[in-house]
Amino acid sequence: MTSREFFHKFNSTYIWGNILAIVILVLILSIGVRFGLDYYTLHGESIVVPNVIHKQYDDAVDIMDKVGLTIEVTDTGYVKELPADCILEQSPAGGKRVKSTHVIYVTINAASAPSLVIPDIIDNNSLREAQAQLLSMGFKVGEPEYIPGEKDWIYGILVNGKHVQAGDRVPSDAVIVLQVGDGTRQISDTAGLNEPEYEDVEVEEKVPKYDEVEEYVEVPVDENGNEIKDSRGRSGANSSGPSSQSGLPTDPSSVRSKE
Structure with missing residues (x-):
């Protein structure tokens, strides 16, 4: 094939028609993807998230529906001063802009304080160890109560003035009072632990009667x-x-x- 024949075939209508069709197809795909993504992602459309903190859950749902947003509960907390089903937290926060399909996640207030299990710390831990463990579990720890015993050793736990044991469940907002040794007795010193108790008995002195006086x-x-x-x-x-x-x-x- 000579070069003249090659260029003659290259300049044919069939070849240029195919090239033109390919270019048009690429342009259509590009435009479709561009506008299709905008439509799918709602490009340029955003909604300001309402602030529903401290509102009742039912009221918060109505507020979100009016602006085109949905709400979902992900967690519960407890604040004694607030009513049950009150919104404690929301994400995203109020005032931010989101798409209409975005879900607003909220934390609501429980009707009562959740309970926690008392760990095995009586006669097992020092004051510092017990406080660290209780705080990490979510307990509120008050000032310790010192009693005779080995210094800083845990001898008991009080909740609302009553003794509790390991495994008991108490409200998470209750204040834990640890009974701690004040150092007046060593742990090996057993003197005085099991001492018998004696009652003070008043002895009445017998006074001889007149008839009993020797004649x-x-x-x-x-x-x-x-x-x-x-x-x-x-x-x-x-x-x-x-x-x-x-x-x-x-x-x-x-x-x-x-x-």
Whole structure:
């Protein structure tokens, strides 16, 4: 084939027609992709996100519907001062521009505080370790209460003034009070841990009654201290009479009259 024949075929209408068709097809595809993507992604169209923080969930849904947005709950929290189903957080935040197909994610307020499980820290941890563990779990830890024991050792847990044990569930907003040793006793010192308790008993001193007083007889004596005997030679102590029978001392005046 000579060069003249080659250029003659190259300049034929058939070839140029095919080239033109290919160029037109590429242009159509380019334009279609350009405007098609704009239409699919809603290019140039945006909606300002309403702020629904602290609004009730049902009210927030109505507000989002009016502007063409949807709302979805992703999490719950708890704020004691706010009512249940109140919006606590939203993403994206109010005031930002988004597409109409964008979903607004919200966190709502729970009706009651969630409960948390008390970990096994009693007689197992020091004060610093226990505080770090409780805080990482979401507990609120108050000032410790010091009791006799090894310094900074955990002996108990109080919630609202009551003792709790490992495994008990308590509200997450409750304040945990740790009972901690004040260092007045070493952990190996068992003295005083199991000491028996004694009650103070008042002992009543027994006072002897009059009837229980030992009987005695007074022996009459004269001025010189000699024992006075009766006419029969018997001692006055052995004489029978009212005074000796009753066991009471003899009246000295009666003795003198006899003399």
